[in-house]
Amino acid sequence: MTTQKPSAKARRSAARLAAVQALYQLEQSGTPLDKVIAEFVHHRFGEEVEGEAMVEPDAPLFGDIVRGTRLRSEEVDALVTGALDSQFSLARLDLLLRCVMQAGAWELLANLHVPAPIVISEYVNVTRAFFGGKEPAMVNAVLDRIARERRPDEPRAG
Template identity: 40%
Template sequence: MSKPDKKQMRSAARFFAVQALFQMESSGQTVERIVREFESHRFGEVLDDGSEMAEGDVTHFRALIDAAVNWQARVDQMTDRALVAKWPIDRIDPVLRALFRAAGGEMVATDTPPKVVITEFVDVAKAFFDEGKEPKFVNAVLDHMAREAKPAAFS
């Protein structure tokens, strides 16, 4: 098997970050414990069927988790403003909430271009929600959040 490239590893880190944030919220575990678990049990794990989980960029994974946790209040406010019809973030699907927190953290705390963040996290949404309206919904919400977080990227 060929070694994954940096882009694939960063994509895998985003996917794992959404899973980790979801697990943190649903289990009440600390960020330190979740990060340790993911780094030791998820990255590069071989599954029962012999397939291998994607190798993730551990540094990017940690940065996403840190940003999502440290910027959560701002990101949640941005998400609330992006959600239509006064649908607060605490009422949306917990996987989507984790996704918006990871993406929002990356938008506010890194130099990743907002359009890259949007594209990458729409792909993550597609991985969690095969069919349906969720990826389009994610695209619309993240676009709104990106215009608020980094307006210069859209001028």
């Protein structure tokens, strides 16, 4: 039996999911940034869950997202706040939902070689992994507003 190597796309998707989890852990625990990143890379990547081997995340992308989101947190938070509907505030969002939006906003801001529709789709999928309600649509709307502001000349999906 041969083991197929995960695609680069699957590894990038896994990196985004892991980055959101790491951002959540950073918010919850107050553990230093580099310690959380090292813990994920050395102890969580390649884990088995319920007997299934998880896709090994793209470690450089994971580190870029987590570091970038934290190091540019004021700018990222301002983008998310500006894109939220008026009845919502960043502070009142569910922490995990906030982490998804922050990571997506950072990628739209800094990871310019990835088209906005792909970034948005990836974080909508991350949201679906945790939420079953209207949250994926909310993430889509917020990240789309950020993309329209930060990347006005880039073509849109659909």
